Each structure stands twice: as structure tokens, then as C-alpha cells.
Amino acid sequence: MSGALSCSAADLAVLLGPNATAAADYICGQLSTVNNKFTDVAFAVDNTYLLFSAYLVFSMQLGFAMLCAGSVRAKNTMNIMLTNVLDAAAGGLFYYLFGYAFAFGSPSNGFIGKHNFGLKDFPSASADYSNFLYQWAFAIAAAGITSGSIAERTQFVAYLIYSSFLTGFVYPVVSHWFWSVDGWANPFRTDGDLLFSTGAIDFAGSGVVHMVGGIAGLWGALIEGPRLGRFDNGGRAIALRGHSASLVVLGTFLLWFGWYGFNPGSFNKILVTYESGTINGQWSAVGRTAVTTTLAGCTAALTTLFGKRLLSGHWNVTDVCNGLLGGFAAITGGCSVVEPWAAIICGFVAALVLLGCNKLAEKLKYDDPLEAAQLHGGCGAWGLIFTALFAREKYLNQIYGEKPGRPHGLFMGGGGKLLGAQLIQILVITGWVSATMGTLFFILKKMKLLRISAEDEMAGMDMTRHGGFAYMYYDDDESHKAIQLRKVEHRSPSPSGVTTTPV
Numbered sequence: 001m002s003g004a005l006s007c008s009a010a011d012l013a014v015l016l017g018p019n020a021t022a023a024a025d026y027i028c029g030q031l032s033t034v035n036n037k038f039t040d041v042a043f044a045v046d047n048t049y050l051l052f053s054a055y056l057v058f059s060m061q062l063g064f065a066m067l068c069a070g071s072v073r074a075k076n077t078m079n080i081m082l083t084n085v086l087d088a089a090a091g092g093l094f095y096y097l098f099g100y101a102f103a104f105g106s107p108s109n110g111f112i113g114k115h116n117f118g119l120k121d122f123p124s125a126s127a128d129y130s131n132f133l134y135q136w137a138f139a140i141a142a143a144g145i146t147s148g149s150i151a152e153r154t155q156f157v158a159y160l161i162y163s164s165f166l167t168g169f170v171y172p173v174v175s176h177w178f179w180s181v182d183g184w185a186n187p188f189r190t191d192g193d194l195l196f197s198t199g200a201i202d203f204a205g206s207g208v209v210h211m212v213g214g215i216a217g218l219w220g221a222l223i224e225g226p227r228l229g230r231f232d233n234g235g236r237a238i239a240l241r242g243h244s245a246s247l248v249v250l251g252t253f254l255l256w257f258g259w260y261g262f263n264p265g266s267f268n269k270i271l272v273t274y275e276s277g278t279i280n281g282q283w284s285a286v287g288r289t290a291v292t293t294t295l296a297g298c299t300a301a302l303t304t305l306f307g308k309r310l311l312s313g314h315w316n317v318t319d320v321c322n323g324l325l326g327g328f329a330a331i332t333g334g335c336s337v338v339e340p341w342a343a344i345i346c347g348f349v350a351a352l353v354l355l356g357c358n359k360l361a362e363k364l365k366y367d368d369p370l371e372a373a374q375l376h377g378g379c380g381a382w383g384l385i386f387t388a389l390f391a392r393e394k395y396l397n398q399i400y401g402e403k404p405g406r407p408h409g410l411f412m413g414g415g416g417k418l419l420g421a422q423l424i425q426i427l428v429i430t431g432w433v434s435a436t437m438g439t440l441f442f443i444l445k446k447m448k449l450l451r452i453s454a455e456d457e458m459a460g461m462d463m464t465r466h467g468g469f470a471y472m473y474y475d476d477d478e479s480h481k482a483i484q485l486r487k488v489e490h491r492s493p494s495p496s497g498v499t500t501t502p503v
């Protein structure tokens with residue numbers, strides 16, 4: 001622990017006079033006990049902080065479930081809810097067996113970890129069970145992002161396969177590159193061999209989590225193709241609206257709440273002093289990170305609100321929720337190293353990126369029910385670039401260690417090296433996820449394990465694949481209109497003048 005107490009019996013004996021060795025030993029023993037207690041408290045505080053953050057991040061799974069459920073049609077509610085449960089369950093097992101070892105098993109090479117499979121030889125001096133739990137919550141968040149892109153048309157077995165592969169291998173390799181002490185692009189490397197003399201700065205995962213999940217979803221949706229009825233014969237987009245704006249808003253607020261574990265929790269420790277005897281410690285940086293997260297999301301929400309009003313003429317709550325989440329995805333990478341005013345810029349541009357990506361997706365006839373690829377992939381990439389433009393040298397040194405002349409934000413006078421590192425991160429993540437997840441989805445399609453039949457898709461997967469609907473409902477379609485028409489006819493007056501009502 002920083003600032004640990006030290007005591008020498010020999011030094012004290014001189015001060016206490018002749019025959020004072022026993023007294024000096026006693027005093028030093030008591031000071032050593034007190035020092036150990038301080039060390040124990042520091043470990044307890046930091047582990048409690050990380051565990052609490054892990055619980056917050058895990059609560060985001062409920063947010064994802066509600067957001068996904070509200071964004072799909074009612075006939076697919078049970079299916080999308082089950083996939084969210086599956087992400088957590090399958091992800092937990094495969095991250096335990098393989099994922100954590102590939103991500104953080106040290107010592108290892110720069111590409112992939114090779115120790116701690118099944119948490120063997122764990123915990124260690126560098127990691128405890130709280131670290132595993134926290135990183136698992138991140139891994140299943142990436143898988144949850146992907147599930148939204150391929151919703152309403154994907155076979156259940158495909159969910160099982162992709163979720164296991166993503167959390168057990170694809171995501172862990174990326175997190176090893178940028179977050180493990182052995183990773184080739186990690187800014188914490190101690191051998192001095194830093195990418196562009198800085199390493200890639202992705203504090204809580206704009207690239208590692210959001211881009212990975214978004215690009216995986218992009219390939220899944222591209223290879224599957226759009227949902228039936230999403231585009232007419234002339235190529236014009238037709239809105240297939242989700243059935244519950246209430247669930248979308250509930251899910252958004254749950255994700256907002258969980259993001260305070262996602263971003264501030266990524267410090268892993270809170271009891272770290274920057275300047276002893278002042279308020280300038282990691283606890284202050286944690287608070288600043290929560291503030292930047294909040295401001296980016298709020299700005300993105302308001303920008304989306306007015307942007308969509310200008311484009312469509314409506315105040316759309318679903319679009320505002322997606323804009324809010326896009327701001328969060330963007331600020332995640334640099335939340336700890338930028339000023340609050342810069343977070344406002346981040347959120348504003350993130351909303352524009354999301355609106356632009358959605359327009360492009362529509363023109364390319366790309367169908368993503370939750371806009372996950374646009375939101376997490378597009379805004380995540382912007383977040384990495386934003387960090388390269390606005391990161392402060394002071395904050396980088398506090399968090400990543402003192403380094404004279406450290407490259408920092410281009411607009412903050414830090415040169416272009418950090419921007420180079422961030423662009424490399426965007427390229428390698430895109431390439432790796434495309435090569436692995438794109439190939440997997442292509443193989444699943446060739447094996448006829450990816451997409452459900454057209455009949456099942458039209459009827460809804462709740463009835464055809466899961467034994468019944470989540471609740472009684474009517475879609476806004478012709479069948480509902482026919483039912484209503486029959487009701488009117490049954491209630492019309494008969495020739496005898498008596499109104500008939502069906503039993």
C-alpha cells in the first residue's frame with residue numbers, strides 16, 4: 001500500500017536509551033500490526049468497490065433485456081428475452097473456462113493469454129475473484145449488443161453458438177490486446193515498447209466492448225439479410241416498430257444506472273492517492289468519470305431529440321433513448337481522461353454519428369432492429385477518435401503512470417501520436433471481429449443454422465419456437481383489423497332489431 005508505515009527497532013533503541021531494545025521491538029510490532037490493518041482495509045475497500053461495480057454492470061443485462069423486448073414486435077418477445085438470459089448463462093461458463101485466461105492469463109505474449117483456464121492458480125497477487133466477475137459482466141455485455149442486431153429472425157442454436165464463441169474467444173483476445181499488462185497495445189506496458197509511445201487509450205471499452213459487439217452484430221445482420229417486410233419491392237424502408245416504448249424507456253434507464261459501474265468502475269480501485277493529504281485522489285477521478293459519462297449521454301439525447309424532430313417532425317422517445325445510449329458508448333473510451341466540457345462535444349457528435357449511420361443503413365437496406373451496429377459500432381469508433389483529440393496529459397499520467405512528454409489529445413496540444421494509436425485500434429478490432437464473427441455467421445448460414453423459415457418469421461418465434469406468446473397482444477396488421485371487423489359485425493343489429501353479441 002502506498003505510504004506504508006515502517007519501523008526499525010535499532011533506530012528506536014537509540015532514542016529510548018540503554019536497555020530499550022525490548023521496548024523498541026514492542027513499539028515496532030504494534031506499528032507493523034497497524035500497518036497491516038491499513039493494508040487489509042485498502043484491499044477490502046478496493047475489492048468492495050470493484051464488486052459493487054460488477055453488480056452494476058451485471059444489472060445492465062436487465063436493461064438490455066427490457067430494451068430488446070420493447071424494440072421488437074410482441075410476437076418475438078419471449079425469444080429475445082431468452083437470448084439475453086442465454087448471453088449471461090453461456091457467457092459465464094465459457095468465460096470461466098477459456099475467456100478470462102485468453103484475456104488476462106499472465107505471463108503471456110502480446111496476442112493472447114495462456115494461464116488461469118478454469119481459474120486455475122487463482123486468485124493471485126495481481127487479480128482476485130472480483131476481477132473475474134467484473135470482466136465477465138463486460139464480456140456478456142458485448143454479446144448482448146450483438147443479439148439486438150439479429151433479433152426476430154435468428155435460430156436459437158445460432159444464438160448459443162455465437163454467444164459462446166464471442167465471450168469465450170473473440171472478445172477476450174481483443175481485451176487482452178488493450179487491457180492486459182502483456183497486451184501489445186496496452187498503455188500500462190512496463191517494457192517501454194508502447195504503441196506510438198502511448199498505447200491505445202480505451203478506458204472502459206468504446207472499442208473493446210462496443211465496437212466488438214457492434215461489428216459482430218453488423219456481420220450477423222448483413223449475412224442474414226433484413227426481416228421480411230422491412231423493405232418493399234421498390235426498396236423503400238418500412239418501419240417495423242417495437243411493441244412497447246415503455247419497456248424501451250425502462251431498459252434505457254437501467255442501462256444508464258449500470259453505466260456508473262461500467263465507466264467509473266473501470267478504475268478497479270478507488271483508494272489510490274495522487275497527492276497525499278489533498279482531495280486529489282482516484283476517488284475524485286471516479287467522480288469526474290461519472291460526470292463526463294452523464295454529460296455525454298444527456299447531450300446526445302437532446303441532440304437526437306431535436307435532430308429527429310427536424311428530420312421527421314416527431315418527438316420520438318425511442319430515438320431519444322438510442323441517442324442517449326450512443327452518447328454513453330462514445331464517452332466510454334475516454335471518460336476518465338477528458339474534461340466535463342469535452343464530454344458535451346462527445347455526446348453532440350455521437351448523436352450526429354448515430355443519425356448518419358441510420359440514414360446510411362436505410363439506403364443500403366441494412367436491417368438492425370435495435371440499431372446496435374450503428375449505435376455501438378459507429379459511436380464506439382467515434383469515442384476512440386474523440387479520446388485522441390481531447391485527452392488531457394495530466395489525467396493520462398495519473399491513471400496510466402507518469403511519462404514525461406506523454407502523447408495526449410491533439411486538440412490539447414499533445415500531437416498526433418495518440419490519434420495514430422486510436423486509429424490502429426479501430427482497424428484491428430474491425431479486422432479481427434470481421435474475420436472471426438463474419439466467418440462464423442457465414443458458416444452457420446451455409447449449414448442452415450442461422451435464419452428461421454419465412455413461415456416461422458411471419459408467425460413469430462414465440463409461438464413457433466417457444467410454445468406460446470409472452471402475453472396476449474395484437475400486432476398492428478391486417479389480421480387484427482379483420483378481428484375488429486368481425487366484432488363489429490357480430491354486434492350489429494339483426495333483422496329483428498336485436499343486437500347480437502358473440503358469446
